[in-house]
Amino acid sequence: MxxxxxxxxxxxxxxxxxxxxxxxxxxxxxxxxxxxxxxxxxxxxxxxxxxxxxxxxxxxxxxxxxxxxxxxxxxxxxxxxxxxxxxxxxxxxxxxxxxxxxxxxxxxxxxxxxxxxxxxxxxxxxxxxxxxxxxxxxxxxxRPSLLTSPERAVFAGKGYLPIKLVEFSRGCRFRCDFCAIQSFFESSHNHRPVDRVLEEVNRIRRPGQLFFFIDDNITSDLEAAKELMRALIPAGVRWVSQSAINVAFDEEALELMRRSGCQGVLVGFESLEEGSLREMNKGFNLMKGGPARAMENFRKHGLRIYGTFLFGYDQDTPASFGRALRFAEEEGLFIAAFNHVTPFPGTPLYRRMAEERRLLFETWWLDDRYRYNMIPFQPTGMTTEELATGCLEARRKFYSWRSILSRARHRVNFRSPFMLANFLVINAMHQRDVEGRNGLALGDADWAGPLLKAH
Ligand code: SF4
Incomplete structure (x- = not known):
């Protein structure tokens, strides 16, 4: 045989x-x-x-x-x-x-x-x-039809977090210039049949299970997302995901999110500088009253928000960090990320940086001198040091106990003792992680020898 x-x-x-x-x-x-x-x-x-x-x-x-x-x-x-x-x-x-x-x-x-x-x-x-x-x-x-579910048996015994990752949709219709997703999918979006997603959710759930819909932008097709949420209501699960800001201005979607067990979403606010948003082709973040109005709507429906901010666009200055931090604290973000923008290969941002000769490491992902979180390009509104320390300081301040306790006072973050404990534990974990992988080598630094080519 x-x-x-x-x-x-x-x-x-x-x-x-x-x-x-x-x-x-x-x-x-x-x-x-x-x-x-x-x-x-x-x-x-x-x-x-x-x-x-x-x-x-x-x-x-x-x-x-x-x-x-x-x-x-x-x-x-x-x-x-x-x-x-x-x-x-x-x-x-x-x-x-x-x-x-x-x-x-x-x-x-x-x-x-x-x-x-x-x-x-x-x-x-x-x-x-x-x-x-x-x-x-x-x-x-x-684009393929998304009919396959992952085979999770291969994950057994590896000690991953107990959160279950499920995919509903893939891709995004927007064209933010830094985003590798829009480059990969050419600003297209498709989704799995709702009944397949529901079958998967019911098959892999455990009591109290939290699901993470790993979609790049779960509301890229808002009507399809609503169909999923309606189907999730009887399932009685808890879930989180990522969404563009436009969902905050659709009352029906917000209501369905709450009723279907949505605990919170990651929203890419990216910047509070109008010029930077326009530069990154994300001017839609300013729609209908912009980020502050969006937060008001999310809070009204009890939805907690993980806000992400990017710095280093030409319109950004050292004052941009304080502005984003103030917003994140005053609006009671559950958690937040403050990072420098990264020119990923294949994106319009990378091409622009290359044309303007502003890349400090042309292929930063392969460069032995490059370390995780180093600034790989030359900003114009500040120095690379100001950009790196500005991000780090914003993270330190946001995850200080002063900020954590002040954000804990927002009703959306302390609705129940369980939720408050959750908020405090997750924020404390982020506090420990503020410097995260800073300085981490890309590749195994102990690995010796040249990379062997195949051809
Ligand atoms: S909305 Fe999000 S996923 Fe869509 S292109 Fe912009 S950054 Fe990428």
Missing amino acids: TRPFRLTLVHPSVGRNRGMKKYIRTWMMEPIPVGMLAALTPRGVEKRFYDDRVESIPFDEPTDLVAMSVETYTAKRAYQIASEYRRRRIPVVMGGFHATLCPEEVGQYCETLVVGEAESVFPEVVEDYRLGRPRPLYQSAG
């Missing part, structure tokens, strides 16, 4: 500093792209999965093929892992955001490159390897 074909799925980490034994474990969730690849693998193939963030990869374990989904932040580590397998003559397949946005680069480090969404091509890739006729490039045509 011939033995089954063996596929190894690997989730690369961002990296490790020299001598660092353990990865930074906070907020470690199930890597859904791996679950999707597992589900898309043809029957009869023997699968195993290693998460580089939580375990050592047994490179010498016999396997026939390795597959990795690559993001810009994990690209260098993915190439190191691929080099280890290449030394052992094991072929590597790469796909994911970075593979689609930087195909020339990623194509050098894998035997097979998958461009676009995996659904329509991954089964064929594995089958072709099994039959000994692989191709160097597989390109998905158009």
Whole structure:
């Protein structure tokens, strides 16, 4: 009898500093792209999965093929892992955001490159390897129907957070210039059939389960989102997700969010500077009274908000940090992120920075001098140091006990003792994490040798 074909799925980490034994474990969730690849693998193939963030990869374990989904932040580590397998003559397949946005680069480090969404091509890739006729490039045509649910059995025993990640929709109709999502999906959006999502939710729920709909913008198609929320009401679950600000101005949507168990949403406020919002092509954040009115509407429906802010656009000055911080505190944000904008390859922002010769590291994600949270471009309204310290200081102040306690006074954050405890614990965890991965190497700094190219 011939033995089954063996596929190894690997989730690369961002990296490790020299001598660092353990990865930074906070907020470690199930890597859904791996679950999707597992589900898309043809029957009869023997699968195993290693998460580089939580375990050592047994490179010498016999396997026939390795597959990795690559993001810009994990690209260098993915190439190191691929080099280890290449030394052992094991072929590597790469796909994911970075593979689609930087195909020339990623194509050098894998035997097979998958461009676009995996659904329509991954089964064929594995089958072709099994039959000994692989191709160097597989390109998905158009947007696939999203009918597959991830195979979560591969996550067993890895110690991920108990929150369940479910996908309803993918992509976003907006065109924010810094956003890799709009580049990858070319500002398109599609969603799964509501009954499939509901079946998945009911199948994997545990008592008191919290779900995270990992959609890039769950309300990109507002009517479809409402249909999902209506269907979720009888399920009686609790959920969180990410949404653009426009949902705050639709009373019916807000009411459905509350009734369907929405605990809160991440909203990208990005900036309170009108010029910066226009520059990033996110002027829609100013619609119908803008962020303050949006917050008023969210609070009225008991929805807690995780607000994110970006700094470093040309209209930003050192005063922009204080303005965003004041807003975040006065409006009682549940949590918030204050980060410098990052030019991701393939985005309009990256192209503009490159044209204006403002990139301080052209391929910052591969540069040995680059560290996590370093400013990779030259801002105009402040220095790189001011930009880096401005973000850090805003985070420190927002997660100080003074700010946490003042935000705890907003009714939306303390509606019940359970909610207040939740608020305090989550904020305390963020306080511990303020410097987070600052200074973390991209790739394993202890890994020696040149990256081995495939061709
Ligand atoms: S709204 Fe969000 S997901 Fe959509 S393009 Fe803008 S940043 Fe990206």
